[in-house]
Amino acid sequence: MLAQSSPNAPFAQSVLQWYDKFGRKHLPWQQNKTLYGVWLSEVMLQQTQVATVIPYFERFIKTFPNVTALANASQDEVLHLWTGLGYYARARNLHKAAQKIRDEFDGNFPIDFDQVWALPGVGRSTAGAILSSVLEQPYPILDGNVKRVLSRYFEVKGWSGEKKVENHLWHLTEQVTPMEHVADFNQAMMDIGAMLCTRTKPKCDLCPLKKDCLAYKNESWTQFPAKKPQKTLPEKETYFLILSKNGKVWLEQRENSGLWGGLFCFPQFESQEDLQAYLISEGISHYQAWSSFRHTFSHFHLDIHPIYAEIDNIQAEQENRDWYKVMEKTKEYKPNLSSAVKYWYDPKNPQQIGLAQPVKNLLTQFVRSNHGENSIL
Numbered sequence: 001m002l003a004q005s006s007p008n009a010p011f012a013q014s015v016l017q018w019y020d021k022f023g024r025k026h027l028p029w030q031q032n033k034t035l036y037g038v039w040l041s042e043v044m045l046q047q048t049q050v051a052t053v054i055p056y057f058e059r060f061i062k063t064f065p066n067v068t069a070l071a072n073a074s075q076d077e078v079l080h081l082w083t084g085l086g087y088y089a090r091a092r093n094l095h096k097a098a099q100k101i102r103d104e105f106d107g108n109f110p111i112d113f114d115q116v117w118a119l120p121g122v123g124r125s126t127a128g129a130i131l132s133s134v135l136e137q138p139y140p141i142l143d144g145n146v147k148r149v150l151s152r153y154f155e156v157k158g159w160s161g162e163k164k165v166e167n168h169l170w171h172l173t174e175q176v177t178p179m180e181h182v183a184d185f186n187q188a189m190m191d192i193g194a195m196l197c198t199r200t201k202p203k204c205d206l207c208p209l210k211k212d213c214l215a216y217k218n219e220s221w222t223q224f225p226a227k228k229p230q231k232t233l234p235e236k237e238t239y240f241l242i243l244s245k246n247g248k249v250w251l252e253q254r255e256n257s258g259l260w261g262g263l264f265c266f267p268q269f270e271s272q273e274d275l276q277a278y279l280i281s282e283g284i285s286h287y288q289a290w291s292s293f294r295h296t297f298s299h300f301h302l303d304i305h306p307i308y309a310e311i312d313n314i315q316a317e318q319e320n321r322d323w324y325k326v327m328e329k330t331k332e333y334k335p336n337l338s339s340a341v342k343y344w345y346d347p348k349n350p351q352q353i354g355l356a357q358p359v360k361n362l363l364t365q366f367v368r369s370n371h372g373e374n375s376i377l
Helices: 010-022 035-045 050-063 067-072 075-082 089-104 113-117 124-135 144-153 163-176 182-195 272-281 316-320 322-329 357-371
Strands: 235-245 248-253 293-296 301-310 342-345
Touching: 010 182, 035 050, 035 089, 035 124, 050 075, 067 089, 075 089, 113 124, 124 182, 144 163, 144 182, 235 272, 235 357, 248 357, 272 301, 293 357, 301 357
Parallel strands: 235 301
Antiparallel strands: 235 248, 248 342, 293 301
16 A cells, blocks of 8 residues: 655656656645645546646635635535536535544644545545655555556556556556655656646657656557546436526525535426426516537536526516515525525625536626626626
């Protein structure tokens, strides 16, 4: 489980020498390193590129400068800052982990590997990255970039998501990771994967490992790592109802589990028939179809059909409707009130809540069409 190599071994030496000259050393989370900051960056970097993460990290660390500040925030505040970064379970787990650190470790980030690994949303590689980067604890890592480098260097057959293949890659990374200078080595391996040993058009001529890389020798880099067995993504569709009154839009918070968990969305319907039945039941006869669009998740395509309805002129007898009463009573949204799961959202004065990306995009379209401005945030 621990690193087993020497920094003077040929593999480690080549990697470390390259890092001294070319490695990334000026990323925001590398400055004044803290366990909290590196943990935050590692979670954000899961399935997301560095360039995308940087502005989110900087906003996040400014708003929540330490574990306790994050733990004491509401989930809505956390999801609000995460909006647009995707994979929202990461944000929910980050918040849960911060609360666990606050409650069980008095707000001090743990330094024991098993305790870090036990935090919600933290896997073996993330735990190793945190402790090696900040404390030089000799733990190897195995993120997507490292998997690609090792798969090509050793010509590892099979898809890395298979348990047998992943276990083999863990064995290899343990063997090549040095027991000293492990922070630089792990960062270098990620950098080589991100900058040189890329998925397409790798820069093999610049790679410090090309001398003994089997994929380079055999010109077989396109075969490694093996691709995930392809499966056609299923297609689904949904209907969003955009209800507008007095410049505000009706939003509902979703359950924490499932798609867009904990985020605020428009009322959603599985079929056009269900939507029309709802419109009739609410006395809404005038509505407009906006352009449909596709939002792709990792496991399916979702075709979204937005339906827009202004209800400013609904007749007085309709004022006993649920949404109308809430509109009249709700003056201010308070995220910490568990009962506040539906409300009229003012995109001109946005609250700090989490929004699903398609919802955010449609709110921006709403603001442009009603106010001639470019963004809600």
